[in-house]
Amino acid sequence: MATEVTYTVTTDDGVRIAVHPLGGSGPPLLMVHATGLCGQVFEPVARLLGERFGCVASDQRGHGQSGRPAGGDYSWSGFALDVLAVVDGLKLEGPKLEGPKLEGPVLEGPVLEGPNLERPVALGHSSGATALVLAELARPGTFGGLWCYEPALFGVHDNARLADQARGLAAGARRRREVFGSRRDARERWAAKAPFSSFAPAALDAYVDGGLEDLPDGWVRLRCRPEDEARIYEAGGGHDAWDRLGQVTCPMTVAWGKLSTTFGPEQAQAVAARLPHGGVEAMAGLGHFGPLEDPALVAEALARDLGRHVGRDLGGVERR
Template identity: 40%
Template sequence: MSEPSRLPFEFHPLPQPTRTLSSSGVEIATYDLGKLGGAGIADQSVLSAHATGFCAAVWAPVTDQLQDYHCASLDFRGHGLSSIPAAGMDWSGTAEDVLAVVDALGLNKPFGVGHSMGGASLLLAEQMRPGTFRGLWVYEPIVFPMQDSGLEPAGLKIQDISSSNPLVASALRRRDTFPSRSAAEQNFASKPPLSDLCPAALRAYVEYGFEQLLDGSITLRCRPEIEADTYKMGARHSAFAHLGEVACPVTVARGHTKFPGPADLAPIISQALPSSTLEEFPALGHFGPLQDPVIVAAAVRSALAAVSAGL
């Protein structure tokens, strides 16, 4: 992991989003970052996709390191400034959000970069419409093998609809209001898991993941019940069964495996993909892209170069 002095404390503010119509009438907040450094690498776009409970802005510390590419991002349904689907948080909908944004921005075979739910949504989108992406870099995507397949990692249970799912219970208990942004930032920085985030990513989350109320307090944009519903649906999609249909090159990245979690799925996912590389970051945890955007951006850049070179 980068030395603390090398980790960014600030990030480029996001432009005002446009509204993209996705499935079920959901409106998706869409961010076209362009090339922050001006002239850049022609015809190469990067679309970043965030994890459950977060928003597009948390990728800004990474995309700030990719200023010579045309970068774009989105708030998934129920997150950030996007609207909430009436029918719940089925992950086929988040994949449709990805495709809607690709079409709305006119992205020509972008390179997809996703974290957790965002990585799974990119894989699902490529399965829905093969050839959408020139390549993918996904960090600990939530793609479970089928139950009773014999591939489930030891110690990692597929808990998709049970109220005993610890992530669901944690989301429903989540504190959703703070007296100010500074109070929220200090709270998150003082205890895990969000204390793992680098200063810029944490600031981006607090700045864009919360709405300011009339009394000056702030409240979560991704409501606890929406986050909980998203977790419940995490093992209901069929991405694993169709990984063999993903023809584009995919880098499956993971952090350490000190505790049972999504990192245990990464080798299984990589082996099931026709053209895949497993990349390991033993100094990082599940929030890797938000922990060290410098090293993650370098990895994304290497993957992009390999895809462009046809390696």
């Protein structure tokens, strides 16, 4: 069941961003989802990490319980503002995960228990990974390390192919069914077809809980509207992260799924080669939605890789 405790922060351009504390008492780990999803899909990964990190997931603008930008402007620079608002509003670098921009239900004690003095580390998936990179570029030194699964980062040599891909993704998004008779109805439909059929059951459950809103007539509706999702894809080529990868000074691992048809070893190597402290990690048996397909495998990689960046041995992850 998706977490019921949600906080909000406000970005510099006035968008309210929902934040979900997912548990743990270790160094702060921010999780940022891909287009069309929501932060709560990372609940299975966070649960498997246990106390190794203090996990927090955000809903990017236009997704989950977050607000929508004025005028439907989905320039990807806005997603970087979302990330920075979470870091600032929750004071991820301070002794408690709380701050003056924080709004929402009141809990006894901080959202993350224990000291959180390190710079946060972060997991990003696809466009969420790009948002992390853009945030780090906007404010160098924000993160102590990034683990980016199939980041949407491409050079100018890919412009024509990416334009075609964006048109296809946008068209597909606009065809998405927006309203369902119930959450059960939505889950049954999604579980029967790709890409949702590849999700671990717990990840799909979290998406059903967090990605749908209740309507007065008892039906449910996608929180990420198909038109908004389409506009996000159409705006995907408008950032300069590729050209500025050399300015990302924190360690960054570029991970990809060996079964993915979206990202491959050549792209992973090309991104990592432009980074001052870049590395690659191939994930066996995973496709483009790897963090949601095998949360245990991804949790193991995070404990190993990001644990190095916070200077502690976080040990292995028990599969459940």
